[in-house]
Amino acid sequence: MRQHPSIEAAESYFKQLFSEQSDFQSKQLLIGGNVFKLFYFETLVDSSLVQDFILQPLLLRPQDSIREVVSILDYAESESLEESVQAILYGKVVLYQSGDSKLYLLGVDLKKERSINIPTNERVLRGANEAFIENLDTNINLMRKLINSTEFVVKTYTIGRLSRTKVAVMYIKSIAQTAIIEELDRRLTSIDIDYVEAPGFIDELVLEKKFSLFPKLLITERPDRARAYLMEGKIVIGTAGSPDTIILPVTFWSFFQSPDDYQVSWLIGTFYRLLRISCLFVTIGLPAVYVAVSAFNPQLLPINFVNTLQSSLKFATFPPVLEALSMMFMLEILREATIRLASPVGQTIGVVGGIVIGTVVVQANLVSNTIVIVTALTGLASFVLPSYEMSSAVRLLSYPALLLSSMFGLFGLAFFFMMICIHLCQMTTLGLPYYTPPFSFRDTKDTLFRAPIWSLRKRPLGTVASNRIRTRNPRSWKR
Known part of the structure; x- marks a missing residue:
């Protein structure tokens, strides 16, 4: 009026x-x-x-x-x-x-914000040491310094009847797909809620409703990582009051990529990427395999290993499935305690608690030595994954895998992995496939593997870029 x-x-x-x-x-x-x-x-x-x-x-x-x-x-x-x-x-x-x-x-508003600091949740060996902060204008400033182009577009929205939260959508106009930008704009403008707290609210309010543990968006605090995904045709969403930015739409393979992969030799980068994917299977399947071979299929193991396993289980109070469940649950308690406590105290609790509990439960014959090793390897493997959201999802998936293995042995574990693949193939983000099986060599060059930069001439199909040409003549000096 x-x-x-x-x-x-x-x-x-x-x-x-x-x-x-x-x-x-x-x-x-x-x-x-x-x-x-x-x-x-x-x-x-x-x-x-x-x-x-x-x-x-x-x-x-x-x-x-x-x-x-x-x-x-x-x-x-x-x-x-x-x-x-x-x-x-x-x-x-x-x-x-x-x-x-x-x-x-x-x-003439009062500017009170913390200084730009190093990333705390996404530490890498090489690369920029700047991280986003809670001020959205400062975050946009960091992005504009990294992308000096008129093709870089920033669109702002105000969401929340009471909070009036400022939300910025960033993309490269000549690379991002117009249809995806329009669909995201439609979903953001239709949000009617009292307040918005990112990134969790954006995930549930914008993306498709699907009961799944797998994350559908990538969260980062690194401006250089956000720029890399912008150059692949992705969209970056930042919100006032949050140091984390959202990247979408992403695929399953995006959660295994790290900025370090592109700062080292492509052979080393490929090795570490394959290591992360292997750790996915270790986190989900190792406790299940332990239960399956202990209770159902010990004949699949070498005789010396079977003898060692049986000797460790001889005096254990609990059956293998309860051993695994109790130790995995104990690991989750220690992990949550170290996060919630102050940093010096949390580190002490994590180290001392892990050593004391692991030693005492074995000496008391509550669990076997083998399950302590299995639980430790499972926890370490989950921490290798670069994404906190994917790491949490994978750890939770190990519980149903463990239960199926305790009932059906290795057949139950194989059935569980098959159901995961079917579930992933059904998922979409902003109407685009979330998971594409790695059967095409052209698309595995920057998913399963990290091929040399000069060979990545086209963006993978999963990047949903309108302009798929990434490099034209990267080694023109070569005769």
Whole structure:
């Protein structure tokens, strides 16, 4: 609704709306025969900016227009009281001059943010040491410094009836698919909720409803990693108040890639990528294989290994399946305790607790030596995965695999892996396939393997890029 308020009406409207806000300020100034009124939250504005760029210029040039006097980049004019209320809530000063039909919205908000620091959750050996912070404008600044192109597009949304959370969608116009951008825009604009807390809310509000443990979006705190996915045709979503950005649509294989893969030789990068994929099977299947060969299929193992296994189980109190379940559950407790406690205490609890519990349960003949080794290897293998979300999903999948193996042996484990493959093939993100079996060599060059950069001439089909040409003549120096 457009209004032409008087100074009395504006003051009455603001005071009625913010009557319970102790930090709301309404200041009146009489300068050069003109009455000026300032409305703002003192906890949101920078008082020095108000003094230097609003009050002093008005005192020196009271007869000039506000636009000529105030030297602030974040300047806007409005005739709507509702729009002015939103400006006040965002940390702006609303300036009113008697006899004027306009309200002047001046951006002098107080900037309180932590400095740009090194990534804490995605540490790599080589590469940039900058991480996103909670300020969305700063995060966009980091991205624009990395991508100096007019093709880099940033679109902002305001989501949440109460929180009014600012959300930024970033993509490369010449690479990203227009249909995916339009579909994401439709889903974001249709969100009707009180507040948004990213990245969890975006995952459940934007992506397809599907009961699955596998993550459908990639979360990163590294600007260089976000840039790499933008160059593959992906979309990056950042939200105010969160240092994590969301990358979508992604495939199953994206969760096994790390920035380190592209900073070392392609042979070394391929080895570590295959190691991560192997750790996926170890995390899901190792406890299940232990139970299956102990209770159902010991004939599949060499005789010396069977003798060692049987001797370790001879004095164990619990059967193999309960051994595995109890030790895996104990590992989850230790892991959660180390995360929730303060860093020095958490590290001590993790080391001491693991050693004490592992030693005591074996000496008390509650479990066998072998299951302690199996549980430790399973935990280490889960930590190799670069994505926290994928690591958590894989650890949880080991429980149903363990139960099926305890009932049907290795046939139950094989059936479980078959069901996982079927489930992955049914999943989609923004209407695109989530999992493509690695049968095509062209697409495995940057999924299962990390082929040389000069050979990656096209983006894989899973990147959903509208422009699949990545490099044209990367080694033109070679005769």
